[in-house]
Amino acid sequence: MRFPAPLIPGTLIRRYKRFLADVMLSDGRVVVASCPNTGSMLGCADPGSAIWLSVSESRTRKYRHAWELVSVRSESAPVLVGINTALPNRIVQEGIESGVVGELAGYESIRREVAFGEERSRVDLLLSAAGRPACYVEVKNVTAAVDNGVALFPDAVSERGAKHLRELARIAAAGARAVQFYCVQRSDVSEVRPADAIDPAYGQALREAIARGVEVLAYRAEVTCEGIRLDTRIPVACP
Numbered sequence: 001m002r003f004p005a006p007l008i009p010g011t012l013i014r015r016y017k018r019f020l021a022d023v024m025l026s027d028g029r030v031v032v033a034s035c036p037n038t039g040s041m042l043g044c045a046d047p048g049s050a051i052w053l054s055v056s057e058s059r060t061r062k063y064r065h066a067w068e069l070v071s072v073r074s075e076s077a078p079v080l081v082g083i084n085t086a087l088p089n090r091i092v093q094e095g096i097e098s099g100v101v102g103e104l105a106g107y108e109s110i111r112r113e114v115a116f117g118e119e120r121s122r123v124d125l126l127l128s129a130a131g132r133p134a135c136y137v138e139v140k141n142v143t144a145a146v147d148n149g150v151a152l153f154p155d156a157v158s159e160r161g162a163k164h165l166r167e168l169a170r171i172a173a174a175g176a177r178a179v180q181f182y183c184v185q186r187s188d189v190s191e192v193r194p195a196d197a198i199d200p201a202y203g204q205a206l207r208e209a210i211a212r213g214v215e216v217l218a219y220r221a222e223v224t225c226e227g228i229r230l231d232t233r234i235p236v237a238c239p
Contacts, residue, residue, distance in 0.1 A: 001091050002227035007052035007068055015045045021067050023053065033065035036084045042144040042155040044070050044081055052225055069223065074188040080223040081143050082185030087228065088141045089124045091221060092183055095230035096127070103217055103233075104179070107135060117167035124181075135177040138164045142184040142192060142218070149190035151218075151234075153182060154199050162205040165214065172213035180209065182218035182236065185228060192218040192236045207238050 013022040013030065021035045033053050035041075052069040071078045093110055095101045107127035114126040116136065127135035144155040154161055168178035182192050194203035210216060219230040 001087060001094055001229060003054060003068070003225075005055065007054055007225050008065070009050065009052055012045065012047055012049045012051050012070070014047055015041065020063075021045075021051075023051065023065065023067070031065050032063055033067050034063040035067050036086050037067075037141075037143075038085065039143075039154065040156040041083060042152075044072055044083055044143050046072075050078075069225065072186075075147070075149075076188070079186055079188040080225070082141075082221065082223045082228050083143055085141045088139045088183035088185070091185075091228055091230060092137070092139050092181055092219075093125060095219065096125075100230050101217070101219065101233075103215075104135065104137065107132070116171070118170060119163050119167060121164060121167045123167075133176045135179060136168060136171050137179045137181050138168055139181045139183055142182050143186065144195070145186065145189050149188065151182075151184050151186070151189040151192045152195040152198070153192060154195055154202055157199045158202050161199075162202050165202075165205040165209040168214045169209040169212040172209075177215070178209075178213065179215045179217055180206070182216075183230070184218060184220045184234065185223055187220060187222055189220060189234065191234050194238060203238070210238065 010023040010025045015021045021033045050071040053065040056064050096104045108129040111126045113122045123136045124139040125137040142151050142153045144152045172178040194206050196203040216236045218236045220232045222231045
């Protein structure tokens with residue numbers, strides 16, 4: 001996935017009301033940018049951080065600037081993290097279609113946001129092909145990380161995430177293929193773990209879903225100011 005236009009650098013002043021951020025641009029102007037991430041953004045919203053914004057040409061948008069990337073401290077060097085939660089479905093779909101995600105190859109069509117389940121959910125990607133069970137793929141965006149290359153999900157309590165795991169478990173029990181896919185928008189981690197200290201209920205739901213036949217995939221992405229693409233599968237550890 002490539003950004004349609006060059007991103008604009010800035011410095012984060014503060015994030016507030018979950019959806020807004022005050023940002024100082026390189027020319028000294030301060031703008032209000034939308035923050036397309038409803039999570040806590042653990043480790044990714046420190047004041048003073050270098051961030052990058054996209055700019056919309058639409059005259060109907062209240063906030064023309066949108067926060068896309070942040071530079072965070074890593075064990076060896078700063079790393080770019082993609083914080084826009086509207087992008088992972090597209091990133092994962094492109095990874096499937098390009099053959100990067102070999103585990104999900106061979107399907108003839110991909111549909112987005114398809115209604116399914118007993119709890120009135122919508123699956124992010126529905127893969128289908130003649131002669132094969134349908135494949136339901138739920139995509140989660142991962143940005144939080146701790147020491148030793150460990151990425152964590154979720155970064156805040158996620159009742160919605162647990163609901164999706166229950167839905168996937170039911171789908172798997174009914175004979176379809178069900179996949180929980182973690183799109184890790186940073187290149188400095190080597191595995192994903194459930195954030196049990198933050199949301200123990202989600203961790204329990206994940207383990208139960210795996211026991212009932214849900215597949216779990218995690219792919220790390222290469223994040224640059226030009227675009228974001230999946231490049232490496234990493235393990236999901238549920239000790």
